[in-house]
Amino acid sequence: xxxxxxxxxxxxxxxxxxxxxxxxxxxxxxxxxxxxxxxxxxxxxxxxxxxxxxxxxxxxxxxxxxxxxxxxxxxxxxxxxxxxxxxxxxxxxxxxxxxxxxxxxxxxxxxxxxxxxxxxxxxxxxxxxxxxxxxxxxxxxxxxxxxxxxxxxxxxxxxxxxxxxxxxxxxxxxxxxxxxxxxxxxxxxxxxxxxxxxxxxxxxxxxxxxxxxxxxxxxxxxxxxxxxxxxxxxxxxxxxxxxxxxxxxxxxxxxxxxxxxxxxxxxxxxxxxxxxxxxxxxxxxxxxxxxxxxxxx
Amino acid sequence: xxxxxxxxxxxxxxxxxxxxxxxxxxxxxxxxxxxxxxxxxxxxxxxxxxxxxxxxxxxxxxxxxxxxxxxxxxxxxxxxxxxxxxxxxxxxxxxxxxxxxxxxxxxxxxxxxxxxxxxxxxxxxxxxxxxxxxxxxxxxxxxxxxxxxxxxxxxxxxxxxxxxxxxxxxxxxxxxxxxxxxxxxxxxxxxxxxxxxxxxxxxxxxxxxxxxxxxxxxxxxxxxxxxxxxxxxxxxxxxxxxxxxxxxxxxxxxxxxxxxxxxxxxxxxxxxxxxxxxxxxxxxxxxxx
Numbered sequence: 001x002x003x004x005x006x007x008x009x010x011x012x013x014x015x016x017x018x019x020x021x022x023x024x025x026x027x028x029x030x031x032x033x034x035x036x037x038x039x040x041x042x043x044x045x046x047x048x049x050x051x052x053x054x055x056x057x058x059x060x061x062x063x064x065x066x067x068x069x070x071x072x073x074x075x076x077x078x079x080x081x082x083x084x085x086x087x088x089x090x091x092x093x094x095x096x097x098x099x100x101x102x103x104x105x106x107x108x109x110x111x112x113x114x115x116x117x118x119x120x121x122x123x124x125x126x127x128x129x130x131x132x133x134x135x136x137x138x139x140x141x142x143x144x145x146x147x148x149x150x151x152x153x154x155x156x157x158x159x160x161x162x163x164x165x166x167x168x169x170x171x172x173x174x175x176x177x178x179x180x181x182x183x184x185x186x187x188x189x190x191x192x193x194x195x196x197x198x199x200x201x202x203x204x205x206x207x208x209x210x211x212x213x214x215x216x217x218x219x220x221x222x223x224x225x226x227x228x229x230x231x232x233x234x235x236x237x238x239x240x241x242x243x244x245x246x247x248x249x250x251x252x253x254x255x256x257x258x259x260x261x262x263x264x265x266x267x268x269x270x271x272x273x274x275x276x277x278x279x280x281x282x283x284x285x286x287x288x289x290x291x292x293x294x295x296x297x
Numbered sequence: 298x299x300x301x302x303x304x305x306x307x308x309x310x311x312x313x314x315x316x317x318x319x320x321x322x323x324x325x326x327x328x329x330x331x332x333x334x335x336x337x338x339x340x341x342x343x344x345x346x347x348x349x350x351x352x353x354x355x356x357x358x359x360x361x362x363x364x365x366x367x368x369x370x371x372x373x374x375x376x377x378x379x380x381x382x383x384x385x386x387x388x389x390x391x392x393x394x395x396x397x398x399x400x401x402x403x404x405x406x407x408x409x410x411x412x413x414x415x416x417x418x419x420x421x422x423x424x425x426x427x428x429x430x431x432x433x434x435x436x437x438x439x440x441x442x443x444x445x446x447x448x449x450x451x452x453x454x455x456x457x458x459x460x461x462x463x464x465x466x467x468x469x470x471x472x473x474x475x476x477x478x479x480x481x482x483x484x485x486x487x488x489x490x491x492x493x494x495x496x497x498x499x500x501x502x503x504x505x506x507x508x509x510x511x512x513x514x515x516x517x518x519x520x521x522x523x524x525x526x527x528x529x530x531x532x533x534x535x536x537x538x539x540x541x542x543x544x545x546x547x548x549x550x551x552x553x554x555x556x557x558x559x560x561x562x563x564x565x566x567x568x569x570x571x572x573x574x575x576x577x578x579x580x581x582x583x584x585x586x
Contacts, residue, residue, distance in 0.1 A: 120479060120482040
């Protein structure tokens with residue numbers, strides 16, 4: 001979809017900003033890479049009385065610089081997944097807008113990739129062909145597509161399983177494929193919706209390490225939604241805490257640990273203190289307003 | 298419509314094979330076998346053998362006026378079928394069946410795809426489809442004869458009426474069953490419309506459609522024979538006359554020919570269905586399904 005040119009003409013707040021294709025230096029003077037600007041969304045719902053509308057996001061705003069690893073935590077049903085879907089352009093917002101590189105997002109774009117909680121692999125494609133799924137939509141020579149798919153399958157350690165079908169491998173392996181599929185299109189922004197929520201605890205820690213290792217290699221901008229506070233602290237340089245519906249960012253936390261991160265920071269006193277702090281914040285938010293309904297989307 | 302899943306044995310015979318496959322390496326697809334199929338064939342042979350013995354005994358007891366013996370069907374009956382050109386008659390009947398069946402699929406599959414993908418079309422068509430489905434098609438034959446005469450058109454129309462439900466209903470079920478998460482995934486990766494059709498819709502709904510075609514073919518054969526019996530023409534006409542004149546050895550031989558043809562075509566299509574779903578040949582439960 002060529003929506004790049006569309007809609008970018010008005011509504012850009014920052015003065016005189018021209019999209020800069022080259023990576024801005026960290027802390028550079030230009031405007032943020034990603035801007036989520038007063039995004040609201042409401043859904044029709046019979047459970048919400050005669051008016052029948054539930055406001056899920058209300059004036060959600062935050063911005064990220066290029067190369068940031070941002071985790072979003074919040075109570076379930078608070079619209080974390082929905083905000084990712086809006087950022088990707090999968091779902092239109094009721095109000096506000098999302099800008100990537102100063103361009104308003106109106107539909108999915110090839111430079112933004114998505115990793116889904118339930119993997120969403122095509123059951124009739126082998127692991128290798130699943131990795132190639134997004135690649136096949138790019139206008140690349142066939143040889144390069146194949147080479148890239150193989151390389152990314154290797155990178156996530158599944159070389160020997162290229163010819164297997166998703167149903168023949170474990171959940172952790174399936175999500176490695178989901179990750180490779182997203183990274184293979186070489187996106188600039190990677191959106192991850194509770195990607196490790198459906199795998200067991202040990203596999204999750206392994207996958208977290210692998211994800212960090214991959215991210216440290218080329219520092220894409222990542223937004224990673226999770227309900228696991230420890231996971232958020234271990235991965236992110238910035239954690240956003242969202243409140244219950246109608247939700248917005250309650251608080252931003254800068255994580256004081258640098259990269260590369262080692263497993264032992266999980267035992268660091270500051271790590272524990274931050275974890276406690278975030279949990280206190282979340283707990284207060286969750287008990288202040290009685291949670292309305294469940295269903296995240 | 299449980300039609301797409303006829304091979305129920307998938308679940309049970311896998312664990313060892315797949316674990317073995319995971320332990321081993323390389324890309325070759327693992328073939329999963331256990332002792333179970335051998336027993337199945339043993340049982341089948343026993344049942345079939347028993348039935349044949351029963352038939353033979355019954356034939357001896359009742360005499361050829363009621364039931365021909367197996368040797369007389371296989372030797373005299375099949376001999377007559379071959380000598381008297383009944384094979385040609387059967388082939389001509391099959392040709393008409395094919396015409397009707399192609400028409401039935403050409404109507405049924407697109408209509409089914411539309412019904413599966415659009416609620417408006419489903420609401421519009423399903424009352425008629427359901428009504429026609431429960432109507433005994435035989436009851437419509439006198440009217441069809443009035444409308445189309447007793448020639449080729451009539452026979453084709455009957456075959457179409459018998460055959461088109463299964464391609465239609467199965468295609469509708471197949472399209473309706475497509476995982477919307479996969480469609481969203483395709484959207485997230487900016488997949489063009491035709492590639493969504495080629496790589497998601499077709500592989501997801503294809504096996505259902507083929508299963509519908511397979512079931513429809515069986516119905517088409519029924520329609521063909523019934524249509525021909527009504528106007529005493531072709532293979533159906535032969536069966537009617539052979540029965541009336543008590544040439545039961547030939548009658549059974551011809552019947553056998555029809556049944557064997559149907560079974561062979563049916564098995565071929567069933568094998569093709571399995572071929573379309575290679576990923577279901579050996580599975581272990583996936584945690585988040």
